Amino acid sequence: MARTRDxxxxxxxxxxxxxxxxxxxxxxxxxxxxxEYHRGRLGRExxxxxxxxxxxxxxxxxxxxxxxxxxxVEANLVLVTYxxxxxxxxxxxxxxxxxxxxxxxxxxxxxxxxxxxxxCSCRWHHLVRVLxxxxxxANRRVG
Ligand SMILES: [Zn+2]
Numbered sequence: 588m589a590r591t592r593d594x595x596x597x598x599x600x601x602x603x604x605x606x607x608x609x610x611x612x613x614x615x616x617x618x619x620x621x622x623e624y625h626r627g628r629l630g631r632e633x634x635x636x637x638x639x640x641x642x643x644x645x646x647x648x649x650x651x652x653x654x655x656x657x658x659x660v661e662a663n664l665v666l667v668t669y670x671x672x673x674x675x676x677x678x679x680x681x682x683x684x685x686x687x688x689x690x691x692x693x694x695x696x697x698x699x700x701x702x703x704x705x706x707c708s709c710r711w712h713h714l715v716r717v718l719x720x721x722x723x724x725a726n727r728r729v730g
Pocket of ligand 1: 656657658659660661662706707708709710711
């Protein structure tokens with residue numbers, strides 16, 4: 588399926604394809620990509636192409652990490668969490684903090700949270716984690 592460059596959804600996250608293909612270990616896919624870049628088999632523009640929406644979120648609410656960007660080594664990576672699911676826009680919702688994430692988790696509808704790392708300096712980005720949230724039964728209390 589062809590996507591236009593402007594479309595922003597969970598398919599915009601690098602690494603989401605391996606997730607959907609059932610490859611559990613994202614770190615391996617990420618490591619492979621970084622190696623390919625450092626071996627010169629991938630150009631920077633091929634790995635540093637974060638969507639403008641993702642960059643905006645990364646600059647606005649990105650959570651700073653202690654991890655240096657593996658590509659430009661100029662800035663630390665930030666983490667952005669997106670939630671996709673019922674009654675949310677197709678481009679998902681950026682979750683600002685853990686409280687907001689917890690609110691989604693308490694709902695009965697099922698959502699999927701995507702945690703993405705991004706570099707505000709070179710626009711490297713990669714999916715870090717995908718987790719199902721929500722889907723709580725009304726009469727169930729999770730301790
Ligand atoms: Zn970078």
